[in-house]
Structure formats: structure tokens, C-alpha cells
Amino acid sequence: MAPHPGGLTVHTDVHVDTEVHVDIEGHAGTGSVVRVRGLTRRFGGRTVLDGLDLEIGENEFVALLGRSGSGKSTLLRALAGLDPDVAGDGEVDVPANSSVIFQDARLLPWQRVLANVVLGASGAAAVRRGQERLAEVGLAGRERAWPNQLSGGEQQRVALARALVGEPRLLLADEPFGALDALTRIRMHGLLRELCERHRPAVLLVTHDVDEAVALADRVLVLEEGRITVDTPIELPAPRQHRHPRFLEHRERLLAALGVTQEPASPGGRPATEETSR
Amino acid sequence: MTTQADPVTTRPSPSPSPSPPPTPSPAPERKSASPAARRPDARRRRRLGPGRPIPFGAAVGPLLLLAVWSLGSLTGLLDERTLSAPWTVLATTGDLIASGRLQESLLISTQRAGLGLAFGVLIGTVLALVAGLSRWGEAVIDGPVQIKRAIPALALLPLLILWLGIDERMKVVTIVLGVFVPVYIHTHNGLRSIDQRYVELAESLRLRPTQFVRRVVLPGALPGFLLGLRFAVVSAWLALVVVEQINSTSGIGYMMELARQYGQTDIIIVGLVLYGILGLLSDGAVRLVQRRALSWRRTLAD
Numbered sequence: 001m002a003p004h005p006g007g008l009t010v011h012t013d014v015h016v017d018t019e020v021h022v023d024i025e026g027h028a029g030t031g032s033v034v035r036v037r038g039l040t041r042r043f044g045g046r047t048v049l050d051g052l053d054l055e056i057g058e059n060e061f062v063a064l065l066g067r068s069g070s071g072k073s074t075l076l077r078a079l080a081g082l083d084p085d086v087a088g089d090g091e092v093d094v095p096a097n098s099s100v101i102f103q104d105a106r107l108l109p110w111q112r113v114l115a116n117v118v119l120g121a122s123g124a125a126a127v128r129r130g131q132e133r134l135a136e137v138g139l140a141g142r143e144r145a146w147p148n149q150l151s152g153g154e155q156q157r158v159a160l161a162r163a164l165v166g167e168p169r170l171l172l173a174d175e176p177f178g179a180l181d182a183l184t185r186i187r188m189h190g191l192l193r194e195l196c197e198r199h200r201p202a203v204l205l206v207t208h209d210v211d212e213a214v215a216l217a218d219r220v221l222v223l224e225e226g227r228i229t230v231d232t233p234i235e236l237p238a239p240r241q242h243r244h245p246r247f248l249e250h251r252e253r254l255l256a257a258l259g260v261t262q263e264p265a266s267p268g269g270r271p272a273t274e275e276t277s278r
Numbered sequence: 279m280t281t282q283a284d285p286v287t288t289r290p291s292p293s294p295s296p297s298p299p300p301t302p303s304p305a306p307e308r309k310s311a312s313p314a315a316r317r318p319d320a321r322r323r324r325r326l327g328p329g330r331p332i333p334f335g336a337a338v339g340p341l342l343l344l345a346v347w348s349l350g351s352l353t354g355l356l357d358e359r360t361l362s363a364p365w366t367v368l369a370t371t372g373d374l375i376a377s378g379r380l381q382e383s384l385l386i387s388t389q390r391a392g393l394g395l396a397f398g399v400l401i402g403t404v405l406a407l408v409a410g411l412s413r414w415g416e417a418v419i420d421g422p423v424q425i426k427r428a429i430p431a432l433a434l435l436p437l438l439i440l441w442l443g444i445d446e447r448m449k450v451v452t453i454v455l456g457v458f459v460p461v462y463i464h465t466h467n468g469l470r471s472i473d474q475r476y477v478e479l480a481e482s483l484r485l486r487p488t489q490f491v492r493r494v495v496l497p498g499a500l501p502g503f504l505l506g507l508r509f510a511v512v513s514a515w516l517a518l519v520v521v522e523q524i525n526s527t528s529g530i531g532y533m534m535e536l537a538r539q540y541g542q543t544d545i546i547i548v549g550l551v552l553y554g555i556l557g558l559l560s561d562g563a564v565r566l567v568q569r570r571a572l573s574w575r576r577t578l579a580d
């Protein structure tokens with residue numbers, strides 16, 4: 001990944017007054033990787049993000065919940081700098097070396113798997129790192145496959161390898177497992193946690209799945225009416241059990257915050273995945 | 279040379295069955311529980327559709343035509359001056375080869391078409407890239423090309439003859455004018471239909487402009503370019519036929535035009551067959567390139 005020449009201030013567009021500070025060193029003293037102040041985004045007359053503040057610390061795994069249409073993707077795209085045409089302002093500090101995982105794996109169909117992983121880089125060292133990442137996501141030996149020879153879950157694993165190949169300081173993921181079946185999703189959770197523990201990026205994971213958020217994150221946010229209305233740390237004993245009483249407690253509270261009325265969890269079984277979009 | 283002479287269809291119609299439109303996003307294939315599982319040994323086949331392919335099905339029609347033609351010549355229903363018998367055509371081909379006339383005409387015609395094709399493809403591609411990669415380029419280039427597209431290349435012939443005379447230059451330029459348009463149109467279209475999501479991906483990976491062009495833009499536009507190339511090949515032969523028959527002293531078209539003056543239908547048919555073979559061969563070549571270059575698309579489909 002091409003490192004930015006450090007400390008840039010990018011004024012993204014005429015009608016966006018957002019100052020996007022892209023820096024490599026991070027903020028001396030604060031220890032935060034992401035700092036957002038007064039972020040506003042409007043579509044037409046509708047204000048989707050309304051003076052939002054957000055900080056994410058070094059190595060912190062943050063999950064972002066919110067109803068459908070609450071602006072989660074809008075926020076993520078603002079952090080990723082992918083919204084130069086959207087009206088709004090605010091201050092966004094993100095590291096130059098950050099990467100994005102989209103809901104679709106978004107592999108270039110005309111590049112082989114390994115070439116997709118090292119898309120942003122070139123050289124022998126990058127290829128070696130790409131091979132390592134592929135091995136880490138369990139796809140060693142598939143380097144020469146075409147993306148459409150892979151299953152959906154495998155494609156998403158390639159996307160994960162691609163996102164981590166540059167050792168990013170920030171990983172932005174917008175419902176990366178939304179298109180996967182429940183079983184594959186659980187395996188991907190394990191994989192994502194494992195890889196994040198190894199490479200230690202800060203993570204902002206957008207999801208609509210409360211269980212996913214509680215199972216993975218150090219901290220869960222709820223976005224509502226353009227602001228973060230819930231910001232709660234998740235402390236659970238190491239291999240997180242879905243049946244752990246504190247897990248269920250977090251889950252109930254978050255579901256309540258999302259306005260989902262909930263019947264008592266089915267005894268004994270893993271509670272069904274809740275969509276917050278209702 | 280082939281014995282299979284087909285006097286009617288020398289060229290495939292100017293629309294060689296276009297390959298499916300570029301689909302950059304891989305369509306995930308779903309496997310459904312197959313009802314054929316009930317009879318495991320029964321040949322699985324599609325219930326709808328025209329049915330199983332006939333072996334050598336493509337040869338049936340031409341062979342039938344050849345048979346009718348032979349029969350007509352044998353029974354005398356076909357006058358030798360209207361249409362020479364297949365064996366006469368064969369013998370004439372032998373004579374033309376022996377005298378070297380056929381090779382000479384073939385060479386000069388192939389040269390013209392090849393030169394026109396090469397320059398036309400080059401110009402069409404460059405224009406498409408400029409128009410596809412910059413708004414200014416598009417503003418300047420696209421309009422004139424669309425206007426040119428509405429004017430058949432052959433309609434420009436009188437002007438070209440006035441400007442360039444009737445020598446090789448005029449012939450090659452006419453072919454170029456016929457060739458660059460389809461290349462431009464399809465390549466430009468391919469460029470513009472590159473999925474916006476890939477552009478976003480490239481941005482999120484902070485690809486440099488050169489990397490972006492090499493890894494995303496060019497491969498993404500390749501299916502369009504190759505489709506354009508297939509149309510271009512057809513256009514090249516089409517333009518060749520016309521320029522060779524109008525004002526020429528060499529080439530296959532000249533050979534045929536001369537034969538017309540002497541009423542030699544056998545030589546005319548040799549020329550037609552030659553055009554047909556050249557067209558089929560070049561189309562086959564492009565399709566081969568297409569298959570190899572786009573192998574990433576064929577993985578699940580077939």
C-alpha cells in the first residue's frame with residue numbers, strides 16, 4: 001500500500017468543508033486512531049449525520065449498530081474518504097494507512113486471487129505478504145484461482161486478506177458478513193477476531209447483528225438520529241459465550257436501545273439473530 | 279484450398295453473434311437440488327430449449343447447398359455461364375494457384391486489410407481511452423465519432439478518391455475509417471461500464487493513476503474492446519471488397535472484377551470463397567484471443 005507522505009490535510013470538495021487530516025503518526029498523547037468532531041452529512045435536505053463525535057483508540061475493536069437508514073454506511077464512507085460528493089462538514093482524523101472491507105467482497109474478476117490481495121502494492125515483498133495473508137485466512141494454494149471460482153465466504157476471506165496486507169492502523173468494515181450464511185458468518189467471526197489480535201488494527205465494524213457486535217467488539221456504539229446515542233464497553237470472559245448471562249444482558253440492552261421489543265431468549269439455544277432493521 | 283464452395287454466404291452477416299455483455303461482477307452460481315437425481319443414469323438435459331446439439335451441425339447447411347449446386351450443374355439445370363460447376367471452380371483454383379495469380383491477389387488483399395485493421399484498431403483504441411478517461415477528451419472526441427458513425431465509411435469514398443487518388447493510401451484509409459468506429463464504440467462503452475464499485479475500491483486502496491489504469495481500467499474494458507475487434511474485422515473485409523472492386527489493379531476484388539468482364543463465373547466464385555475463408559479465419563482468430571484473454575469469465579459458466 002502506498003503510504004501517504006504524512007500529515008496531509010485534504011480538503012475533499014468544494015461543498016464539503018470537512019477537514020480530513022490524514023496522518024501516519026497518530027495523535028501524540030491521545031492514543032486515538034480516529035477522531036471525529038461535529039461530522040455532518042446531508043443528502044438533499046435530509047441531515048443523516050448531525051454533528052457526530054467519535055473517537056477510536058489504538059487497537060480498539062468498535063462495532064457500530066443502528067437501524068437501517070440511520071447513517072452507518074454514511075459514517076463509514078466519510079471515514080474512508082469515499083464521499084467527496086456528499087454535502088456536509090466536520091473534522092475527521094484518520095490514519096493514512098487504513099483499509100476498507102465492503103459488504104460484497106469486491107474482488108476484481110479479471111485478477112487472480114493473489115493479484116487481488118496485493119492490488120494496492122507491487123514487488124516481491126508485497127507478493128510474499130499477500131501469500132502469508134492468504135494462508136492466514138485459510139486460502140493457501142488458491143493464489144492462482146479466479147475470484148468467481150471461489151464461494152462467497154472464500155471471496156470475503158480474500159477481501160479480508162487484502163484489507164490486512166498493508167498492516168493497516170484502521171480497518172473499516174461495512175457489514176462484511178451480511179451476505180454470508182449463518183454458519184459461515186460464525187466462522188468468519190472467529191477468523192476476524194484472530195486476525196485482528198494478530199495484526200492489531202483499530203476496527204470499526206458496521207453491522208446490524210447485535211450478536212455479532214457483542215461477540216466481537218470491545219465497545220459497541222449505536223447510531224441514532226445522526227449521533228452516537230449509546231457507547232458501551234463490552235467486558236466478557238475471553239472465549240465469548242453467547243449463553244453467558246452478561247452476553248445476554250448486553251444483547252438485551254442493545255436491542256432495547258435499538259427499539260426492538262424482545263421476547264425472552266429461547267432457553268438453552270443460541271438466541272436467533274435479530275435484525276435491528278425492523 | 280477447400281472443396282466446400284458456398285456461393286451464397288461468403289461473409290457472415292455483419293453482426294457476428296456478440297458475446298454476452300461484459301459482466302464485471304461475478305454472478306454467484308447457485309446449485310439447486312436437481313430433479314434429475316431421481317433417475318441417476320438418465321441423460322440430464324434441459325427441458326426447454328432447442329435440444330441436444332447435432333454433431334457437425336454447422337456443416338449441414340453448407341453441405342446441403344453444395345449438394346444442390348452439384349446436382350444443378352450435373353443435370354444441366356444450372357448453366358455454366360450462370361454458375362460454374364463445383365469441379366470447374368476447383369480446377370480453376372488449381373490453375374490460379376499454378377500461375378501464382380491467386381497467391382499474389384491474396385497477399386495484396388490481406389496486406390490492405392491488415393494495414394487498415396492495424397491502424398484502425400490503434401486509432402479507435404487510443405480515441406476510446408482518451409474519451410473514456412477524461413471528460414474533456416469525451417467532449418472533444420465523442421461527438422465527431424458519433425457523427426462519423428452515422429456516415430458509412432463507403433459514402434466517404436468519393437471524397438477520399440478526390441483527396442488521395444486511387445492508390446493504396448486511399449484503400450487503406452477507407453478501411454481504417456470503417457474499422458476504428460466499432461473499436462471506439464465498444465471500447466468506450468466498455469470503459470464507461472466499468473463498475474463504479476471497482477473505482478471506489480481502487481480509491482480505498484489508494485491506487486496510483488497508472489496502477490488504476492493498468493489493473494482496473496484496461497482489463498475492465500477488454501471485453502468491450504474484443505467485441506469491437508470482432509466487428510472491426512468484419513468491417514475491414516467489407517471495406518476491402520468495395521475498394522478493390524471500384525478502382526483497383528490488383529487484389530482479389532480486381533481478380534473478380536476482371537472475371538466479370540469476361541463472364542468467368544468460376545473465378546468470381548473462387549474470389550467469393552476466398553473472402554469467405556479470410557473472414558471466417560480472422561473471426562476465428564479474434565474469438566480465440568477472446569477466449570484466452572477472458573478466461574476469467576468462463577470459469578463457472580462453462
Ligand SMILES: Nc1ncnc2c1ncn2[C@@H]1O[C@H](COP(=O)(O)OP(=O)(O)OP(=O)(O)O)[C@@H](O)[C@H]1O
Nearest residue numbers: 043044048066067068069070071072073074075208
Ligand atoms: N447517495 C445517496 N443519495 C441520497 N441519499 C442517500 C445516499 N446514501 C445514503 N442516503 C440516505 O442516507 C440515509 C442513511 O443511509 P446509510 O446507507 O448510511 O444507512 P445505513 O445505516 O448504512 O443503513 P443499512 O443498515 O440499511 O445499510 C438513508 O436514508 C439513505 O436513504
Ligand SMILES: [Mg+2]
Nearest residue numbers: 072073074174
Ligand atoms: Mg449500510
